[in-house]
Amino acid sequence: xxxxxxxxxxxxxxxxxxxxxxxxxxxxxxxxxxxxxxxxxxxxxxxxxxxxxxxxxxxxxxxxxxxxxxxxxxxxxxxxxxxxxxxxxxxxxxxxxxxxxxxxxxxxxxxxxxxxxxxxxxxxxxxxxxxxxxxxxxxxxxxxxxxxxxxxxxxxxxxxxxxxxxxxxxxxxxxxxxxxxxxxxxxxxxxxxxxxxxxxxxxxxxxxxxxxxxxxxxxxxxxxxxxxxx
Numbered sequence: 001x002x003x004x005x006x007x008x009x010x011x012x013x014x015x016x017x018x019x020x021x022x023x024x025x026x027x028x029x030x031x032x033x034x035x036x037x038x039x040x041x042x043x044x045x046x047x048x049x050x051x052x053x054x055x056x057x058x059x060x061x062x063x064x065x066x067x068x069x070x071x072x073x074x075x076x077x078x079x080x081x082x083x084x085x086x087x088x089x090x091x092x093x094x095x096x097x098x099x100x101x102x103x104x105x106x107x108x109x110x111x112x113x114x115x116x117x118x119x120x121x122x123x124x125x126x127x128x129x130x131x132x133x134x135x136x137x138x139x140x141x142x143x144x145x146x147x148x149x150x151x152x153x154x155x156x157x158x159x160x161x162x163x164x165x166x167x168x169x170x171x172x173x174x175x176x177x178x179x180x181x182x183x184x185x186x187x188x189x190x191x192x193x194x195x196x197x198x199x200x201x202x203x204x205x206x207x208x209x210x211x212x213x214x215x216x217x218x219x220x221x222x223x224x225x226x227x228x229x230x
Contacts, residue, residue, distance in 0.1 A: 022141070040063075040130070042077060050141070055077070076161075078143060079151060088116050092159060095164045113187050117190065120207075121206050121207050132195055160180045163179060189208035
């Protein structure tokens with residue numbers, strides 16, 4: 001039988017540092033569970049009523065939380081279903097804390113993205129299916145598309161600034177922005193290709209799709225560069 005953190009602490013079975021770790025794990029699990037519940041409620045309402053006709057209050061009621069909790073997790077109702085970027089935050093943070101400044105940033109960032117996308121074929125498969133529904137909805141909802149583009153641009157800008165800082169100025173802000181844009185194009189193209197294949201009834205593996213698209217993008221860039229040098 002598993003004890004709660006509080007029960008274990010009362011018996012002094014846990015060292016103080018372990019107690020802190022368990023509290024953090026519990027908080028993270030609760031945060032993820034609440035995020036998922038709000039996002040699923042919002043997506044279902046968007047599919048049923050449309051984005052414009054759905055309010056934050058509607059989402060809160062459907063998710064069984066308060067309006068305030070909804071706003072604490074998501075600044076807007078559109079962002080409540082655009083949650084894929086959240087899965088990239090911790091891996092990117094971990095990489096930026098331990099970058100290899102002797103190697104170029106692009107391949108390193110691409111490997112981070114590859115690991116995250118591969119996880120969507122396994123432990124995060126439910127999230128991948130959720131995002132597949134979001135993608136279908138985006139074709140019908142211009143304001144959802146606009147919110148997705150805005151969120152993606154803001155994330156790229158933030159990561160670019162942090163890359164330049166993490167590499168101690170060896171990577172200029174302009175180069176860092178190109179790195180994030182180039183890597184981001186491959187992620188978006190891979191997800192689109194995976195979604196199209198899945199909707200067409202084909203078996204598609206997101207991690208493998210990303211690797212293939214990444215190679216195609218590099219080949220296209222190299223071909224374009226060679227053409228310009230002629």
